[in-house]
Structure formats: structure tokens, C-alpha cells
Amino acid sequence: MNQTLFLFFIFLVTTIPLPAQTAVQAPVQTLTLDETLERLGGLGLLEFRWDPFFQSGTFAIADHSATFETGEPGATGITLINGTELLSCPNPYMDQGQLRFPEGFVTALRNGLEQAFHDERVLFRIAAIIIDPGHGGKDPGAIATHVINGKRTQVIEKNVTLTVALDLYSRLSRAYPDKRILLTRNGDTYPSLEARVDLANSVPLKDNEAVIYISIHANSSFNKQARGYEVWYLTPDYQRTVIDSEKYADDLAPIFNAMLQEEFTAESISMARSIVNGFEEILGKTLPSRGIKPEAWYVVRNARMPAVLVELGFITNETDAALMLDEAYLKKFAEALYKGIMDFVKNFERNGGLVSVE
Numbered sequence: 001m002n003q004t005l006f007l008f009f010i011f012l013v014t015t016i017p018l019p020a021q022t023a024v025q026a027p028v029q030t031l032t033l034d035e036t037l038e039r040l041g042g043l044g045l046l047e048f049r050w051d052p053f054f055q056s057g058t059f060a061i062a063d064h065s066a067t068f069e070t071g072e073p074g075a076t077g078i079t080l081i082n083g084t085e086l087l088s089c090p091n092p093y094m095d096q097g098q099l100r101f102p103e104g105f106v107t108a109l110r111n112g113l114e115q116a117f118h119d120e121r122v123l124f125r126i127a128a129i130i131i132d133p134g135h136g137g138k139d140p141g142a143i144a145t146h147v148i149n150g151k152r153t154q155v156i157e158k159n160v161t162l163t164v165a166l167d168l169y170s171r172l173s174r175a176y177p178d179k180r181i182l183l184t185r186n187g188d189t190y191p192s193l194e195a196r197v198d199l200a201n202s203v204p205l206k207d208n209e210a211v212i213y214i215s216i217h218a219n220s221s222f223n224k225q226a227r228g229y230e231v232w233y234l235t236p237d238y239q240r241t242v243i244d245s246e247k248y249a250d251d252l253a254p255i256f257n258a259m260l261q262e263e264f265t266a267e268s269i270s271m272a273r274s275i276v277n278g279f280e281e282i283l284g285k286t287l288p289s290r291g292i293k294p295e296a297w298y299v300v301r302n303a304r305m306p307a308v309l310v311e312l313g314f315i316t317n318e319t320d321a322a323l324m325l326d327e328a329y330l331k332k333f334a335e336a337l338y339k340g341i342m343d344f345v346k347n348f349e350r351n352g353g354l355v356s357v358e
Contacts, residue, residue: 029103036101036109043113055094059109063350064116066109070094079105081112124353126345127209128180129172130200132299133165134158134217137190142220144315148322155321157218158188160330164312165216167334168341175342197302210353212271213307214341215299218324219314227317229283230290231275232309233268234300242304267306271344275310278340282332287313287323310337 031039037046040059047060056069068079071091079087089108092101134157135141141157165183172181180203184196191199196215203211219230242260243253272292280289290311300307312333313320323329 030100031103031106033099033101036106039106040110040113043110043117050099057092057099059113061113062117063346064113066113068092068105070099073100079109079112081116085112085116087112119352123349124208124210125349126179126212127205128182128203128211129176129341129345130182130184130203130211130213130303131165131169131172132184132196132200132213132215133161134215135161135190136185137188139190142218142315144220144321146318146321148318148325153321153325155218155315155324157220157315160218160312160315160324161216162186162188163330164333164337167331168214168216168337171334171338172341175338176345193298193302197299200303200305200307210348211305212267212341212344213299213303213305214271214275214337215297215307215309216337217309217311219311220316221314222316224316224318227314227320228288228290229276229279229313230311231272231292232295232297232300232311233272233292234265234307235294235296236265238296238301240301264304264306267348268300268308270347271306271341272308274344274347275308275337275340278338278343279336282336282339286329287320 033048037048040046040061044061049058049060051057054069056067058065058067064082066079066081066087067083068091069077070093071077073091073093073095075091075093076088077091079089081087087108090102090104092099092105094100136158139158141161143154143156145152145154147153162185166186169181169183169186172179182199182203184191184199197213200211200213205211219226240261241257242264243257269292276289276292279287295309297309300309313323315321315324324333
């Protein structure tokens with residue numbers, strides 16, 4: 001071979017691309033369902049739900065959840081944390097009728113749930129719930145006498161409110177062992193209006209904690225036909241001081257005070273609506289709803305927090321009064337309040353203290 005041909009041959013060898021060799025990929029490490037549950041076990045008690053129709057599953061722990069759909073082996077999919085946060089990670093898949101969870105999926109899932117628990121700890125939470133049974137002791141509140149089931153019976157507001165409040169206290173204490181559930185009175189005593197709101201305003205709170213106030217009453221009217229429950233919140237244009245002004249510069253204190261007033265109003269309206277919804281669900285058409293209304297009652301205007309005043313019904317109405325004398329219906333009043341408060345707390349804490357008043 002002459003020198004020219006030899007050089008041309010070298011040129012071809014060095015410039016023409018050779019077929020690429022297929023890389024050998026290491027098998028993806030996968031886990032069974034039991035192994036995945038064990039890997040996540042340190043987060044708490046886990047529940048796994050499987051939907052065979054949609055080929056999707058959900059891991060649930062406390063109030064948190066992670067939902068996924070299966071896909072092809074090696075494919076990337078989306079896992080949804082608490083219905084809002086999207087995680088992009090390897091898809092779980094079916095292999096001979098068995099679920100397989102890629103290592104990357106399990107790691108991403110654990111990280112996502114740990115972040116959810118972290119956010120839960122730093123987001124706003126209700127740390128205390130104040131239950132205020134209206135009146136008491138020397139102040140009986142509204143009183144009416146009716147003939148019910150052929151028997152002349154007296155209905156006293158302070159007794160009705162205390163019975164419902166004690167039941168509500170018991171329910172909330174069981175549901176929220178991590179929260180302070182406080183009563184302004186737990187017997188036939190008369191704490192003054194000032195003492196009631198002082199108790200609420202003196203609850204120590206961390207920066208990410210809040211407290212709510214529910215005052216329980218029974219209504220009365222010269223109109224014996226008036227009946228039904230209603231929930232009152234503070235008139236939005238009522239001006240009050242809700243901050244410790246000494247903590248802010250003179251020019252900033254009014255601004256922060258106005259912002260917090262607006263926040264408390266929105267939260268109070270939201271809580272009032274939740275309670276009305278609770279009454280509608282538990283009591284149905286047994287007792288009519290009179291809705292939510294604004295008013296500057298003493299306790300709601302002086303409690304520096306979201307606050308509502310609930311009128312269970314009219315003592316002066318024979319039908320309402322009969323319900324207030326019925327032990328089963330007193331429990332229903334407490335259950336309705338309980339549901340309304342629970343729904344508000346869940347909404348408040350899930351959204352980091354943000355509520356909607358639409």
C-alpha cells in the first residue's frame with residue numbers, strides 16, 4: 001500500500017463514527033408494599049388504600065396523604081401530597097399482580113410527608129379554644145315558663161348554656177389532646193364579663209398559635225313565635241385595639257392593629273358560618289336557622305381573637321324551650337357546635353391561618 005492510500009485509510013478510521021455500544025443499566029432497586037410501609041413507619045401509623053379500577057393508591061398518616069397512579073416500569077409520574085403539592089418521581093408499577101415501589105419513589109414520598117409534617121408545625125394552629133357558657137350564679141339569664149307535655153316547666157338560660165358547654169368541652173378535649181380547651185365557668189358561678197374575656201386574652205401563645213372564643217347563650221323575645229338559632233360576630237366597622245401597642249413604633253401600631261382587626265373579622269365570620277353549617281347538618285329542619293349577624297356584644301368586642309356568640313334558640317318559644325329541656329337535644333346542640341368548630345379549625349390550620357369569607 002502506498003503512503004497516500006495508507007493515510008486515507010487512517011483518515012476514514014478516525015472520522016467515521018462507529019456504532020455506539022448499548023450501556024448496561026443497573027436494575028432499579030424496588031420495594032414491596034410491606035417494605036415501603038416499613039420504610040415510612042417512623043412517621044407514624046400508616047394506612048394504605050388501593051383503587052383497583054384506577055390503579056391508584058394512597059398512603060395516609062394523621063391528616064396527611066400521598067396519592068399516586070401506577071405506570072410503566074422506569075417511567076416518571078406525579079405523586080400528590082395533601083391534594084396540593086406535586087412530587088415528580090419514579091412511578092410505582094404492577095409486576096405479576098404485585099405492586100413494586102422504586103427506591104426513588106419511596107425516598108421522594110418520605111421527604112414529601114416529612115415536609116408536610118414540618119409545615120404543619122410551623123403554620124398557624126389553634127392552640128386554645130375558650131368556651132363561655134353565658135350567665136351563671138346570680139345571673140340566670142333568660143327565664144320562661146311553659147306547659148310542656150302537660151307539665152308546667154321553667155327553662156333557665158344559665159342551666160341550658162352550662163349543660164351544652166360541658167358536653168362541648170368533653171368532645172373537644174377528646175378530639176384535641178394537644179390543645180387547651182378552657183371553660184369560663186364549669187358550675188353555677190358568675191364570672192363577670194371582664195373576667196371571661198380576661199381569661200381568653202391572657203392565654204399564652206407562640207408566634208404561630210391562635211385562640212378562638214365561643215360564647216353560648218339562649219335567646220328571648222316578646223314575640224313568642226320567634227324561634228331558631230343564630231350566630232353573632234363583631235360588627236366589622238367597630239374600632240378596637242387588638243395589639244399590644246408598646247411592641248410597635250407609634251406610626252406602625254395603627255397599621256398593624258387595623259390589619260389584625262380585619263383578620264379577626266374574617267376568621268369570626270368564617271367560624272360563624274361553620275357553626276351554622278354544623279347546626280344545619282345535625283339539627284336539620286327541627287330548628288330554623290336565623291343565619292349569622294353582626295353585633296358589638298361585650299365578649300366579642302373585647303376578646304382579642306376570632307370570637308362568636310351563639311344563640312341556641314328562644315327560651316320564650318315553647319317549641320324551642322322543649323328542645324332545651326330534652327337531654328337528647330341538648331347533646332345535639334353540643335354536637336352541632338362541635339362539628340362547626342372542628343370544621344373551622346381544620347380549615348384554619350390546613351390553610352395556615354387563612355380563611356375565606358366568600
